[in-house]
Amino acid sequence: MAQALATTVVVASLYALLAAGYVLVYRASRVLNLAQGDLLTLGGYFLFATAATFPGAPALALPLAAALSALTGVLVYVALMRPMAGHPIFAAVLVTVTLGILLRAAIVFVFTDRTRHPLQQLGLTNPPRPLVGGAVVSTFDLVMVGAAVVLFAALLVFLKVSPLGIRMRAAGERALLASQRGINFHGVFALSWALAAFAGGLAGMIYSSNVRLEPSLGILGLRAFAVALVGGLDSLGGVIPAALLVAAVEVASVRYGNALLSDVSPFVCLLVMLLIRPWGMFGTKEELERV
Amino acid sequence: MRGRILIGAAGVLGLVAAHTARAQAPEPYRIGMTVAITGPFSAGYAPTYEAYRTYFKRINDAGGINGHPVAITYEDDRGEPQRAAAAAKKLTDGALLLINASISPTYKPVMTEAEATKTPLLFGGGVCPREAFPPATPLIFCTTSFGSKWDSRMALGFIKEQSAGKKVKVGFAAQDIPLSRVELEFAEQHAKELGMDTIPVVVVPGSAADFTPFAQNLKEAGADWVFSWAPWGVEIGVFEALNRIGWKGSYILYGHQPAQDELTRLKAPNLHALTGNAMFIENLPIHAEITNLVKGQTNHPAHYMAEGWTSAMVLDAGLRKCGWPCSREKLAQALSSVSVDTKGLRGGPIEMTADNHYRKATYYKVYRWDTARSAIVSVGGWSKLDIK
Numbered sequence: 251m252a253q254a255l256a257t258t259v260v261v262a263s264l265y266a267l268l269a270a271g272y273v274l275v276y277r278a279s280r281v282l283n284l285a286q287g288d289l290l291t292l293g294g295y296f297l298f299a300t301a302a303t304f305p306g307a308p309a310l311a312l313p314l315a316a317a318l319s320a321l322t323g324v325l326v327y328v329a330l331m332r333p334m335a336g337h338p339i340f341a342a343v344l345v346t347v348t349l350g351i352l353l354r355a356a357i358v359f360v361f362t363d364r365t366r367h368p369l370q371q372l373g374l375t376n377p378p379r380p381l382v383g384g385a386v387v388s389t390f391d392l393v394m395v396g397a398a399v400v401l402f403a404a405l406l407v408f409l410k411v412s413p414l415g416i417r418m419r420a421a422g423e424r425a426l427l428a429s430q431r432g433i434n435f436h437g438v439f440a441l442s443w444a445l446a447a448f449a450g451g452l453a454g455m456i457y458s459s460n461v462r463l464e465p466s467l468g469i470l471g472l473r474a475f476a477v478a479l480v481g482g483l484d485s486l487g488g489v490i491p492a493a494l495l496v497a498a499v500e501v502a503s504v505r506y507g508n509a510l511l512s513d514v515s516p517f518v519c520l521l522v523m524l525l526i527r528p529w530g531m532f533g534t535k536e537e538l539e540r541v
Numbered sequence: 542m543r544g545r546i547l548i549g550a551a552g553v554l555g556l557v558a559a560h561t562a563r564a565q566a567p568e569p570y571r572i573g574m575t576v577a578i579t580g581p582f583s584a585g586y587a588p589t590y591e592a593y594r595t596y597f598k599r600i601n602d603a604g605g606i607n608g609h610p611v612a613i614t615y616e617d618d619r620g621e622p623q624r625a626a627a628a629a630k631k632l633t634d635g636a637l638l639l640i641n642a643s644i645s646p647t648y649k650p651v652m653t654e655a656e657a658t659k660t661p662l663l664f665g666g667g668v669c670p671r672e673a674f675p676p677a678t679p680l681i682f683c684t685t686s687f688g689s690k691w692d693s694r695m696a697l698g699f700i701k702e703q704s705a706g707k708k709v710k711v712g713f714a715a716q717d718i719p720l721s722r723v724e725l726e727f728a729e730q731h732a733k734e735l736g737m738d739t740i741p742v743v744v745v746p747g748s749a750a751d752f753t754p755f756a757q758n759l760k761e762a763g764a765d766w767v768f769s770w771a772p773w774g775v776e777i778g779v780f781e782a783l784n785r786i787g788w789k790g791s792y793i794l795y796g797h798q799p800a801q802d803e804l805t806r807l808k809a810p811n812l813h814a815l816t817g818n819a820m821f822i823e824n825l826p827i828h829a830e831i832t833n834l835v836k837g838q839t840n841h842p843a844h845y846m847a848e849g850w851t852s853a854m855v856l857d858a859g860l861r862k863c864g865w866p867c868s869r870e871k872l873a874q875a876l877s878s879v880s881v882d883t884k885g886l887r888g889g890p891i892e893m894t895a896d897n898h899y900r901k902a903t904y905y906k907v908y909r910w911d912t913a914r915s916a917i918v919s920v921g922g923w924s925k926l927d928i929k
Contacts, residue, residue, distance in 0.1 A: 257753045362840040363584040386786045466581045469748045504754035513746035
C-alpha cells in the first residue's frame with residue numbers, strides 16, 4: 251500500500267508539471283497547447299545537450315537546459331502564436347499540433363532516435379530512497395515531487411500576489427480591457443508560454459534523468475492533457491487533485507485490476523468527468539461555454 | 542554563331558557518350574527494402590537500413606556480385622502497415638527480392654504483396670514470422686537473430702541451469718503487443734513443463750509513465766527470476782523499476798541493439814542479456830571491420846549493425862549463388878540452400894534448407910556485467926539449438 255501511494259504521488263507530480271503548462275497557456279490565451287508533450291521531450295534533449303557540452307557539471311547543465319526550455323516558449327509565442335492573433339482559436343490550436351510534429355522530427359534529425367540517459371553525462375547517480383512503510387522511490391522520483399511542489403507554490407504566489415501575475419490573470423480574463431488599461435498582453439502571453447515550456451521542460455529533464463529519453467516521450471502529454479481537463483482547464487489549483495486522482499486510478503488499475511487498463515485510465519477519468527461535470531473539478535462553467 | 546554550333550555539337554556528343562556508357566554499365570540486381578527508417582519504432586530498424594547501405598556500397602565499389610552491382614531501393618514505412626503495403630507494391634515492380642525490416646504489423650500486407658507477385662521476401666531486423674520456420678513457406682526467409690518460442694526455450698533453459706537444481710519462481714514481463722504477449726504466455730507454459738513455479742505474465746503498456754506498479758506486482762508475487770521478451774523500452778524499464786524498489790532477484794531479457802550500452806550503464810550483475818549476436822566487446826576481426834566501414838556512415842554505434850550486417854551477408858550469398866541472370870524463382874531456390882559463415886557475428890553459420898528458411902541451428906549467448914572485472918562478460922559460450 252505504501253509503495254502504491256508513493257508511486258501515485260510520483261506519477262501525479264509528473265502529470266501536474268505537464269498539466270500546468272496546458273492550464274497556463276489556456277488561461278492566458280484560450281489556446282489548447284497540444285505541443286506540451288513535445289515540449290517535455292525537448293526539455294529532456296536540452297538537458298542531454300547541455301550535459302554533453304558540460305559533462306559532470308550538473309549545476310551548469312540543469313539551469314541552462316531549464317532556461318533553454320523557457321526561451322523556447324517565448325520563441326514559440328513570438329514566431330507562431332503571435333501571428334495567429336485575430337485568427338480563430340481553432341487555427342492556433344492546429345498550429346500547436348503542427349509544432350509538436352515539427353519538434354519530434356527536429357529531435358530525431360538532431361539527436362537521432364536512440365534512447366539516451368542524460369544522467370550519465372551529468373555524472374550523477376539515482377540511488378533508491380527508502381520511505382516509511384517500506385516504500386522505495388528513486389532520488390529523481392523525489393526530485394520530481396519536490397519540483398512539482400515548488401513550481402505550484404511559486405506559480406500560485408506569483409499569480410495571486412505579484413503585479414505581473416495579476417496582469418497575467420487580467421489579460422486572461424478580459425484581453426481587450428486589459429490592453430486598454432495598458433497591460434502589454436503580448437508580453438503576458440509570451441510569459442505564459444515561457445512558463446508552460448519551462449514546466450514541461452522541467453518534467454522532461456527530471457523524467458529523462460529518472461527513466462529514459464527518447465523522441466516518443468511526448469505521448470505522456472496526452473495523459474497530462476486528460477489531467478488538465480479533469481481539473482478544469484482554467485484552474486491551476488485544480489491540476490493537483492486531478493493529477494492525484496488520475497495517477498491513483500492508474501496505479502490502482504495495475505495493482506488491483508487489469509494492468510492494461512492503466513493505459514486508458516486517464517481517459518476513463520476524463521470521460522467520467524465530462525459526463526458529470528464537463529468543465530472539470532475546479533473549472534468554471536462559463537469558461538467551458540466560451541470554448 | 543560558330544561558337545554556338547560547337548557548343549551544341551559538344552552537348553550532343555556528351556549525351557551520346559553518357560547514353561553509351563549507361564548502355565554498357567552492367568545491369569544491377571534490383572532489390573527492394575521496406576524499413577522503418579523514421580517513426581516511433583525506428584530505433585530498432587534504422588540500423589538495419591544503415592548496415593545494408595554500407596555493406597552493399599562496399600560490394601558495389603568492389604565491382605558488385607558476379608560482375609553486377611546490387612541496387613537496393615529503400616522505402617521508409619515508418620512502421621505503419623498502410624505505408625508498408627504501398628512500399629511493397631512499389632518495390633515489387635522489378636525487384637528480385639523484397640526485404641522487410643520493420644515492426645510486425647507491417648508483415649501481413651508485405652507478405653500478401655510478395656505472395657501475389659511471387660517475390661521472395663527476406664525478414665531482417667524484425668522478429669521472424671512463423672512462415673520462415675519449418676515447414677517454411679517457399680518465398681519467406683528470415684535472418685533475424687531472435688525468434689519466437691526458441692528464445693523462450695533458451696532463456697528458461699538458462700534459468701534452470703543457473704538455479705542448479707533449486708526450485709525457482711519465474712515472472713514474465715511482456716509489452717501490450719500480441720507478439721510479446723503470445724511469446725511470454727508460451728514461456729509461462731514452458732516454464733511449468735520444466736517444473737518451475739510461475740507468475741502469470743505481467744503485461745506492460747509501452748507508454749506507461751512509470752513501470753514501478755508493474756515491477757511491484759512481480760516483486761510481491763515472489764519472483765526469483767523475471768524473463769522479458771519485448772521491445773527494449775519495456776524490457777529495461779521493468780528491470781530498472783524492479784531494482785529501484787529493492788528486488789533481489791535475477792533478470793533475463795532479449796539483448797536488442799542497446800543491450801551492450803545498457804549493461805555498461807547499469808553495471809547490474811543481476812541483469813542478463815540473452816542474444817543471438819556476439820557483442821562487439823568481443824573485438825572479433827569482423828567487429829573491427831564493421832566498425833571501420835560504418836565510421837561516419839551511420840547515426841548509430843557500430844554494434845547496432847550486427848543484425849543488418851548478417852542479413853546483408855545472407856542476401857550477398859544468395860545473389861552469388863543465383864548467378865546471372867537471376868530470377869525471383871532462382872533466387873528463392875538459392876536462398877533455400879544458402880550456407881553463410883557469419884565470421885563470428887553469430888555462434889555458427891546460417892544454413893537454410895528447402896523447408897527451413899530460418900536456420901538449421903540457432904545459437905545464443907548470455908552476457909552480464911561482472912563487477913569484479915568491471916566489464917561485460919559472457920556467461921559460458923555459445924549454446925546451440927537445432928531448429929526442427
